[in-house]
Amino acid sequence: MSLQQTKNCITLRGSAQIICEYLKFSINSVLFQRGLYPPETFKAENQYGITLLLSEDPQIKSFLTNLLTQSEEWILDKKVKKLSLIILNVANKEVLECWDFNIQYEDGDTALSKEKNEMVGSKDLKKIQQEIRDVMLQVAATISYLPLLDCRCSFDVLVHAKTDCDIPEKWAEAQPVAIANAQNVQLKSFSTSLHKMETVVSYKLAD
Amino acid sequence: MSQFNYLNEINSLATMDGPITRGPLQRWAKKGCNENINPSLSNSFKNHSNINISSCNQSLQKLSISANQSCNNSALSNNKTPTRNENKKGKKTPSKTKSPGHSTTPTPNKASKTPNKADRFIPSRSNSNYDLCHYMLSRDDDKSEETPQTAAGEAIGRALNDTEPGRLLQYTCKAPAAPEGYQNRLRVVYSQTKVPSSVKCNTRYIPQAPDRILDAPEILDDYYLNLVDWSASNILAVALGNSVYLWNAGTGQIEQLLTLEGAETVCSVGWVQGGGSHLAVGTSMATVELWDCEKIKRLRVMDGHSGRVGSLAWNMYIVSSGARDGHIVHHDVRQRDHAVANIHGHTQEICGLKWSPDGRYLASGGNDNLLNIWPIAQGQHYSQPQHILSFNQHLAAVKGLAWCPWSAGILASGGGTADRTIRLWNISTGSNLNTVDTKSQVCSIVWSTHYKELISGHGYAHNQLIIWKYPTMSRVAELSGHMARVLHLALSPDGTTVLSAGADETLRLWKCFMLDPSKKKEPTDAKAAKSLLNLNSLIR
Numbered sequence: 001m002s003l004q005q006t007k008n009c010i011t012l013r014g015s016a017q018i019i020c021e022y023l024k025f026s027i028n029s030v031l032f033q034r035g036l037y038p039p040e041t042f043k044a045e046n047q048y049g050i051t052l053l054l055s056e057d058p059q060i061k062s063f064l065t066n067l068l069t070q071s072e073e074w075i076l077d078k079k080v081k082k083l084s085l086i087i088l089n090v091a092n093k094e095v096l097e098c099w100d101f102n103i104q105y106e107d108g109d110t111a112l113s114k115e116k117n118e119m120v121g122s123k124d125l126k127k128i129q130q131e132i133r134d135v136m137l138q139v140a141a142t143i144s145y146l147p148l149l150d151c152r153c154s155f156d157v158l159v160h161a162k163t164d165c166d167i168p169e170k171w172a173e174a175q176p177v178a179i180a181n182a183q184n185v186q187l188k189s190f191s192t193s194l195h196k197m198e199t200v201v202s203y204k205l206a207d
Numbered sequence: 208m209s210q211f212n213y214l215n216e217i218n219s220l221a222t223m224d225g226p227i228t229r230g231p232l233q234r235w236a237k238k239g240c241n242e243n244i245n246p247s248l249s250n251s252f253k254n255h256s257n258i259n260i261s262s263c264n265q266s267l268q269k270l271s272i273s274a275n276q277s278c279n280n281s282a283l284s285n286n287k288t289p290t291r292n293e294n295k296k297g298k299k300t301p302s303k304t305k306s307p308g309h310s311t312t313p314t315p316n317k318a319s320k321t322p323n324k325a326d327r328f329i330p331s332r333s334n335s336n337y338d339l340c341h342y343m344l345s346r347d348d349d350k351s352e353e354t355p356q357t358a359a360g361e362a363i364g365r366a367l368n369d370t371e372p373g374r375l376l377q378y379t380c381k382a383p384a385a386p387e388g389y390q391n392r393l394r395v396v397y398s399q400t401k402v403p404s405s406v407k408c409n410t411r412y413i414p415q416a417p418d419r420i421l422d423a424p425e426i427l428d429d430y431y432l433n434l435v436d437w438s439a440s441n442i443l444a445v446a447l448g449n450s451v452y453l454w455n456a457g458t459g460q461i462e463q464l465l466t467l468e469g470a471e472t473v474c475s476v477g478w479v480q481g482g483g484s485h486l487a488v489g490t491s492m493a494t495v496e497l498w499d500c501e502k503i504k505r506l507r508v509m510d511g512h513s514g515r516v517g518s519l520a521w522n523m524y525i526v527s528s529g530a531r532d533g534h535i536v537h538h539d540v541r542q543r544d545h546a547v548a549n550i551h552g553h554t555q556e557i558c559g560l561k562w563s564p565d566g567r568y569l570a571s572g573g574n575d576n577l578l579n580i581w582p583i584a585q586g587q588h589y590s591q592p593q594h595i596l597s598f599n600q601h602l603a604a605v606k607g608l609a610w611c612p613w614s615a616g617i618l619a620s621g622g623g624t625a626d627r628t629i630r631l632w633n634i635s636t637g638s639n640l641n642t643v644d645t646k647s648q649v650c651s652i653v654w655s656t657h658y659k660e661l662i663s664g665h666g667y668a669h670n671q672l673i674i675w676k677y678p679t680m681s682r683v684a685e686l687s688g689h690m691a692r693v694l695h696l697a698l699s700p701d702g703t704t705v706l707s708a709g710a711d712e713t714l715r716l717w718k719c720f721m722l723d724p725s726k727k728k729e730p731t732d733a734k735a736a737k738s739l740l741n742l743n744s745l746i747r
C-alpha cells in the first residue's frame with residue numbers, strides 16, 4: 001500500500017494541462033523562432049529546464065489562452081485529434097508552414113486506474129518534462145532547415161475535432177488547408193502516459 | 208584447431224560470390240526483419256491529400272513486388288540474382304557480382320511514369336509510405352482476421368481511421384499579423400548572396416588584393432566607434448584599445464601618441480581639417496582631448512558629455528562630438544568656455560557624425576535609427592539646435608555617413624545589421640535619391656575623390672568592401688580579405704588608397720581608386736596647400 005502511494009499519479013485533467021502547457025510553449029516557440037513577430041515582443045521564461053520565449057502581445061496572448069482553455073476541455077473529452085498551427089502569408093493568404101500537433105489517447109496505468117476509480121497515469125513528471133524539453137530543442141533547431149519566411153506572416157490554429165463535437169461561441173468551421181509541394185519532418189514525440197503528443201512540421205519545399 | 212579457423216577464414220575471404228557470413232546484415236535482409244515491427248508512421252499520409260493517396264497506391268504496387276522478393280531472398284540467400292517477376296521473365300540483371308539487395312529495387316513497367324524520364328528508377332523514400340503500404344498489403348492478404356495484431360499495425364490502423372470525417376474548427380478572434388514593415392530578422396542570416404561578377408560593371412582595373420596589411424592588435428570590435436582617421440598631411444591615426452598610434456603613410460614610421468589609464472578606452476579620433484597636426488580624441492571617460500601630434504602633447508581636455516564619445520567631426524575651429532548620451536556638443540577649441548552649443552540630437556548613442564565639405568550642414572546618425580541634418584548657425588561654425596531634416600527610413604543604427612565631395616548636399620548613409628541599405632540623400636530637397644540593399648551590415652562609407660564612386664565596408668557574411676557607382680548604385684567591385692567585419696574606412700589624402708580597419712585586428716590598404724597613369728594628375732596640390740595655410744591661421 002505504502003509503495004503505491006509513493007507512485008506518481010497523473011490524472012486525466014493534469015495530463016491535459018501538461019499537453020496544453022506544451023502547446024502554449026511550443027506555439028510561442030514557433031512564433032519566435034520562425035521570426036513571425038519582432039523578437040522584442042517576446043519575454044524569456046524558464047520552463048522544462050530551458051529558456052523559452054513567450055509572446056507579450058496582448059492579442060496573441062488572449063488568442064492562445066482562449067484557444068488552449070477550450071482545447072483542454074476537448075482533450076479531456078477526447079474530442080480532439082490534432083491541432084494544426086498554420087503560418088500564412090498575409091499578402092496572399094498562402095499557407096507556408098503547418099505545425100501539426102497530433103494527440104493520441106493512451107490508457108495510462110490500468111492497475112492504478114482501477115484502484116483509484118478514475119483514469120490515471122503513473123509516469124514520472126521529471127521524465128515527461130525531459131521528453132518535452134527534447135521536443136522543444138528540436139523545435140528551436142528547425143530554423144536551420146525550414147525555409148526563410150521572407151514576408152509578413154500571420155498564424156492560425158485549426159483544431160481537428162470529432163464530428164460529435166459542439167461548436168462553442170466564437171468558433172467556426174474551417175476549411176482544410178494544403179501546402180503545395182510539402183515536405184514533412186516529424187519531431188520527437190512525448191507521452192504523459194495518458195496522452196501522446198506527436199509534433200510534425202510540414203513546409204513548402206523551396207522551388 | 209586454429210589453423211582450420213585460419214583456413215576457413217582465408218577460404219571465405221577468397222570466395223567472391225558466396226553469401227556474406229560476417230558483418231552486418233544486407234539491406235534487404237534487414238528490411239525484411241524491420242518491415243513488421245517499424246511502428247513509425249510516415250507523416251505525409253496524415254495530410255489527407257489526394258496526391259498522397261495516389262502516391263500510396265503507386266508505392267503499394269512497388270512494395271508488393273519487393274515484399275515477395277525479400278521473402279525469396281531470405282529463403283535462398285544464394286549468389287544467384289533472383290528473377291523479378293513472372294511478367295518479366297528472362298530479364299536477368301546482367302551483372303552477377305551485384306548484391307541481391309540491389310535487385311530488390313523494383314523496376315516499374317513501361318506504363319508507369321519514371322521521374323524525369325531517366326533510365327533508372329530511383330524511388331523517393333519520402334513520398335512512398337512503406338509502413339502504410341505494408342499494412343494495406345498484409346490486410347489484403349489476410350482479410351479474414353480484421354484486427355491487426357502488432358503494435359505497428361494498430362498504429363497504422365488508427366492512422367487509417369484518421370481519414371474518417373471530422374470537424375475542423377477555428378477560433379474566430381484571430382491573432383494579429385506581424386506589424387506593418389516588420390522584417391524577419393532571420394533574413395539577415397539567410398539571404399546572404401554574393402553578387403555574380405557579371406552584375407558588376409567594371410571599367411577599370413581594381414586590384415582585388417590589399418596593397419598592404421598592417422597589424423592592429425586590440426582594436427575594439429565595436430560598431431559604434433570611429434577609430435581611424437587619415438589626415439591631409441598623410442598621417443593615419445588609429446585607436447587600439449586604450450592607445451592612439453600615428454602611422455606616417457609616407458615614411459611608414461609609427462609613433463604612440465597616448466595611452467589612457469586603467470580600463471578607459473579611446474572611442475574616436477578625428478583630425479583637424481586641412482592637414483594640421485591637431486587630433487581630437489574621444490574617450491570612454493566622456494571627454495574630448497585635443498592633442499598636438501607634432502609635439503606629442505595634450506593641449507586640452509574638453510568635457511560636456513555624460514557618455515563615451517564615439518564620433519567626432521571638425522568644422523574649421525569647431526570640433527563636434529557625438530556621445531552615447533545622444534548629445535552633440537560643439538566645442539570651440541580656441542575658447543576657454545569651449546562648449547558653444549549642446550544639442551540633444553538623438554535618443555540613443557550617436558555613432559555617425561560628419562560635417563559637409565562646405566561646412567553648411569552637419570549630419571548625425573544614431574542608434575535610434577535616425578539620420579538628422581543640422582544647418583549651420585548664422586555666422587558661426589557650429590550647428591543650430593534644431594534639425595532641418597530627420598530621416599527615419601533606416602531600420603538600424605546609422606553609422607556610415609559620407610558627404611559627396613564633388614556635389615553639394617549629397618549624402619550617403621548606411622544602416623546596421625537589421626537594415627543593410629545604403630541610401631543617398633539630397634539634403635537641398637530632402638529627397639531620397641537612391642536606396643540599395645547591400646545584404647550586409649554597412650559599417651562605413653567613403654566617397655572617392657577621383658571617380659564618381661563610393662566604397663562601403665561590410666560585416667557578416669563576407670566582410671567585404673564594395674565599390675558602388677554613383678548615382679546608379681551598381682556594383683563596381685567587391686574587395687574581400689578581411690576575416691571579420693570591416694569596421695572603419697579612411698581615404699588617403701591623395702584619394703587613391705582606402706584603408707579598412709577590420710575586427711580581425713588588421714588594417715588593409717586597398718589601392719582601389721588609382722588614377723589611370725595616362726591621365727594627367729596634377730590636381731589639387733596647390734589648392735590643398737593654400738587651404739592648409741588658411742586653416743592653420745584659424746587655429747590658435
